[in-house]
Amino acid sequence: RKEVEQDPGPFNVPEGATVAFNCTYSNSASQSFFWYRQDCRKEPKLLMSVYSSGNEDGRFTAQLNRASQYISLLIRDSKLSDSATYLCVVGPTLGGKLIFGQGTELSVKP
Amino acid sequence: DTGVSQDPRHKITKRGQNVTFRCDPISEHNRLYWYRQTLGQGPEFLTYFQNEAQLEKSRLLSDRFSAERPKGSFSTLEIQRTEQGDSAMYLCASSPRGLAGAEQFFGPGTRLTVL
Numbered sequence: 001r002k003e004v005e006q007d008p009g010p011f012n013v014p015e016g017a018t019v020a021f022n023c024t025y026s027n028s029a030s031q032s033f034f035w036y037r038q039d040c041r042k043e044p045k046l047l048m049s050v051y052s053s054g055n056e057d058g059r060f061t062a063q064l065n066r067a068s069q070y071i072s073l074l075i076r077d078s079k080l081s082d083s084a085t086y087l088c089v090v091g092p093t094l095g096g097k098l099i100f101g102q103g104t105e106l107s108v109k110p
Numbered sequence: 111d112t113g114v115s116q117d118p119r120h121k122i123t124k125r126g127q128n129v130t131f132r133c134d135p136i137s138e139h140n141r142l143y144w145y146r147q148t149l150g151q152g153p154e155f156l157t158y159f160q161n162e163a164q165l166e167k168s169r170l171l172s173d174r175f176s177a178e179r180p181k182g183s184f185s186t187l188e189i190q191r192t193e194q195g196d197s198a199m200y201l202c203a204s205s206p207r208g209l210a211g212a213e214q215f216f217g218p219g220t221r222l223t224v225l
Contacts (some may be wrong), residue, residue, distance in 0.1 A: 097166060
């Protein structure tokens with residue numbers, strides 16, 4: 001079993017749609033959680049950190065359920081510019097390595 | 111540009127040759143990480159440094175791979191006797207000290223092709 005698992009997609013959605021990505025992780029002692037965004041042939045960039053209380057940044061909402069070891073990302077009113085691969089990322093320890101999921105590809109169409 | 115930089119951006123080599131990549135982290139970031147990414151997969155951890163100390167190495171890092179960060183600033187990753195399976199994007203990341211260091215900032219990567 002992979003340490004971080006996510007649906008690879010691709011997700012093809014029209015502009016304005018709401019899309020949800022899910023992710024599970026195997027190490028219950030993990031300390032930090034993130035969603036990174038990666039555009040084609042570019043480096044990953046932090047989209048948002050994920051907290052147990054849930055957090056929102058504009059059209060993006062992230063949730064963490066430690067009991068279920070489950071992380072989610074919700075994108076509302078999707079834009080063409082949201083097309084990218086979204087990587088679910090877990091940090092077993094603060095400041096140490098990051099464990100990446102396979103990534104979920106999103107394509108937003110006009 | 112004050113981000114993480116990597117050199118070269120692209121490297122094509124023949125099987126059996128040695129290659130060396132360089133990473134310059136964001137100034138004053140004391141942690142530096144190396145990852146490898148192949149097509150359709152997320153980045154995989156290779157190794158990381160806190161200052162000049164190498165604190166963790168992945169099982170992926172065979173004895174053909176060596177990384178150094180001699181003065182706690184830039185780092186090099188060397189692959190000896192390259193194999194076709196080494197073809198990948200090699201990503202470097204850095205993070206600051208303390209709790210804020212959970213986030214890692216990535217460089218543009220070095221794309222290695224082994225013929």
